[in-house]
Amino acid sequence: MKICVTSQGDTLDAMVDPRFGRAPYFLLVDTDTMAFEAMVNTAVQAPGGVGIAAAKQVMDAGVGAVLTGNCGPNAFRTLAAGGARVYTGVSGSVRQAVEAFRSGGMTPDSQASADSHSGMDQQA
Amino acid sequence: MKTHPVIAVASGKGGTGKTTIAVNLALALSVNGRAVQYLDCDVEEPNGAIFLKPDFDSRMPVYAGVPQVDPQACTGCGKCGALCQYGAIVSVGGNVLTFEQLCHSCGGCMRICPAGAITEKQLEIGLIEQGRAGEIACVQGLLKIGSVRTPTVIEQTRAKMNPEAIKILDAPPGTSCPVIAAVRDTDFVLLVTEPTPFGLHDLKLAVGMVRQLGLPFGVVVNRADSGDDRVEVYCGREGIDILLRLPDDRRIARAYSDGRMILNVLPEYQSRFDQLAEGIGL
Numbered sequence: 382m383k384i385c386v387t388s389q390g391d392t393l394d395a396m397v398d399p400r401f402g403r404a405p406y407f408l409l410v411d412t413d414t415m416a417f418e419a420m421v422n423t424a425v426q427a428p429g430g431v432g433i434a435a436a437k438q439v440m441d442a443g444v445g446a447v448l449t450g451n452c453g454p455n456a457f458r459t460l461a462a463g464g465a466r467v468y469t470g471v472s473g474s475v476r477q478a479v480e481a482f483r484s485g486g487m488t489p490d491s492q493a494s495a496d497s498h499s500g501m502d503q504q505a
Numbered sequence: 506m507k508t509h510p511v512i513a514v515a516s517g518k519g520g521t522g523k524t525t526i527a528v529n530l531a532l533a534l535s536v537n538g539r540a541v542q543y544l545d546c547d548v549e550e551p552n553g554a555i556f557l558k559p560d561f562d563s564r565m566p567v568y569a570g571v572p573q574v575d576p577q578a579c580t581g582c583g584k585c586g587a588l589c590q591y592g593a594i595v596s597v598g599g600n601v602l603t604f605e606q607l608c609h610s611c612g613g614c615m616r617i618c619p620a621g622a623i624t625e626k627q628l629e630i631g632l633i634e635q636g637r638a639g640e641i642a643c644v645q646g647l648l649k650i651g652s653v654r655t656p657t658v659i660e661q662t663r664a665k666m667n668p669e670a671i672k673i674l675d676a677p678p679g680t681s682c683p684v685i686a687a688v689r690d691t692d693f694v695l696l697v698t699e700p701t702p703f704g705l706h707d708l709k710l711a712v713g714m715v716r717q718l719g720l721p722f723g724v725v726v727n728r729a730d731s732g733d734d735r736v737e738v739y740c741g742r743e744g745i746d747i748l749l750r751l752p753d754d755r756r757i758a759r760a761y762s763d764g765r766m767i768l769n770v771l772p773e774y775q776s777r778f779d780q781l782a783e784g785i786g787l
Contacts, residue, residue, distance in 0.1 A: 430592025430607055437586065440597045455592070455604055463598035 382412050384482065385439045385465075386475045387449040391419035393476040399450025400500030402432035408475050409442055412483050417475075432456030432497075440465060448478050448487075451495035458493075469494040506786035509540070510692035511672040515715075517707025519678035521697045522727035522751070523547070526781075527675040528556045529767045530695075533778035534787065535640045536768070540670040543638075546687040547677045548631060548646035548658045555764045559643035561636035567646075567661045568627040569654055571608040572615060574601045578622035585614035585623060594623075606651055631658035635665060642667060656686035663687075671787060680707075680714045688715065693785050694722040695748070700732030705739060712745065723784060728753040748784035749777060 387404035388395045393415070398404035403425055410417040420442060424434035432455045439447060440463035447460055448471045460467050466489035471478045481487060514527040524547070531543040545551040554561075572585070572594055583596035593608035594601065605628050615623045630652040634645045646662030648655055655677070663686075666672050676687035688694050694715050698708040708724070715722045724740055729750035740747050751757070760770040767774050 427592075430604070433592035433595050433602075433604060433607075437595050437597055459595055459597055459602060462600045462602050 382445045383443060384410055384412055384446040384448060384479070385442070385444040386410060386471070386478050387447075388419070388475050393417060393479070394474050397448070397450060397471050397473060397475055397478050399472070401447070401449045401452040401456050402435045403500035404435075404449070407435075407439055407442070409444060410475070410479050412479060415479070430455075431500075433459050436460045436463070446482070446489070448482060451499060452490070452493055453495050453497050453499055454493040455497060456493075457490070507692060509667075509669060509671055510787070511666065511674055511690075512785060512787070513674045513676050513688040513691040513694045513720075514697060515676040515684060515688055515694055515711060516678055516697040517680060517709070517711035518698065518704050521678075521699045521704060522725075523678070523697050524553050524556065524675055525727070525757075525761060525767065526695065526697050526725050526749075526751075527673050528553050529774070529778055530781060531557070531641050531673045532766055532768050533775055534671055534673075534782060536775065537779070537782075539787070540667075541640070542642040542644065542667045542670040542672050544662055544666065544672060544674045545643070545645040546659045546662050547675050548648045548655060548662065549677060549683070551645045551647055551675075553675050554643065554645055556766050557638035557641060557643055558764075559636040559638035559641075559645075561634040561643070561645070563635040565633045565635075566629050567631035567633060567658050569608070569610045569630045569657055570612070570625040571605045571610065571628045572603050572623045573626040574603060575622045575624070576601070578620050579618075580620050580622075582619065584617045584619065588613045588617050606653065609654070610657070630654045631661070633658075633662055633665065642670060655683040659683055659686040680710045684714070685718070688720065689718060691720060694720050695725055695781075695785070696722055697725045697727055698736055699727050700729060700734065700736045702733075702735070704732070705736050708736065709739070712743070723748040725749045725751065725781070727751045746784065749781040751777070 387398040388406040436456045436459035545553040581599040586595040698704040723746045731753040
């Protein structure tokens with residue numbers, strides 16, 4: 382399955398970014414082969430509606446799951462409408478996160494984990 | 506000056522005394538027998554009513570058009586979401602989602618939809634209340650919590666202006682879209698400031714705004730005998746008229762804290778507000 386991990390950098394050894402909409406990179410990882418592609422979050426500089434735009438970008442890349450620290454309500458609703466499962470509370474490196482996902486030990490969220498705009502004044 | 510002009514009371518910095526000046530100017534004019542209408546356009550937190558204490562006898566909701574998508578007719582082409590600058594509509598995985606609170610009612614999604622699947626529905630974004638405080642007609646706009654459509658509620662509040670009265674329009678602080686919506690097309694703008702570095706900094710921004718809008722304006726310095734003289738120096742250098750210097754009078758602060766108007770507690774200030782009205786050209 383192709384999944385998305387929010388990331389502070391463009392490699393598998395970069396740290397997971399705790400914010401969904403304001404993460405600088407989305408690492409798109411094939412969980413079967415560990416092949417990956419780093420996609421720049423083009424929504425990150427927008428003043429508002431970032432979670433929605435970021436979720437749209439991720440869904441258009443065709444992922445089935447999103448691993449991140451926190452996800453706000455607008456992004457969550459958009460990801461859920463696109464059919465992706467959202468896993469929050471994820472930390473460590475992207476590689477560790479994908480391995481934890483592959484081991485089957487994660488539970489998807491049923492609702493947003495953070496309020497709107499929570500990522501705006503947090504630095505990764 | 507027209508017989509019944511629109512006077513906006515604005516400021517760059519918040520908390521300089523816009524509402525204090527606006528309600529007391531309205532009262533001073535009313536005491537002199539002029540027909541006055543006070544419009545509270547600080548719709549995110551209107552507070553003129555705390556001092557004027559009007560009896561509001563009319564309440565009218567403010568609506569804005571937002572998209573409603575027919576999922577049967579939608580083909581999921583995504584043109585609506587690609588057009589929207591606010592993320593208020595998005596097509597994802599064949600589903601179209603709307604985020605009504607982010608919509609600015611441009612209508613673009615409805616026009617671009619090739620399937621005709623998007624129609625307009627009305628979303629309540631605020632409330633306009635009208636009534637009287639003695640001889641002063643009062644209009645108050647109130648933005649609904651969670652809505653970002655401040656300028657729309659201000660425009661609807663302004664639509665209640667009475668052509669047969671002097672309009673005193675209490676604007677929001679700052680220099681962004683809501684302030685522009687409040688001060689545009691007025692006949693005079695009073696910029697209320699205070700003699701502090703912050704007051705001066707934001708006064709300069711506000712002066713830049715009214716100059717760009719091409720509006721006549723003057724300055725009121727509140728708590729004028731506190732702080733420093735840099736506002737005075739700046740206004741002198743720029744050739745800006747200071748129409749009123751309100752002293753840092755503890756009795757004014759006490760009246761304010763009690764929700765009372767200066768002129769009701771300290772009638773000796775009437776002449777100062779008369780001079781302010783004269784300086785504006787009323």
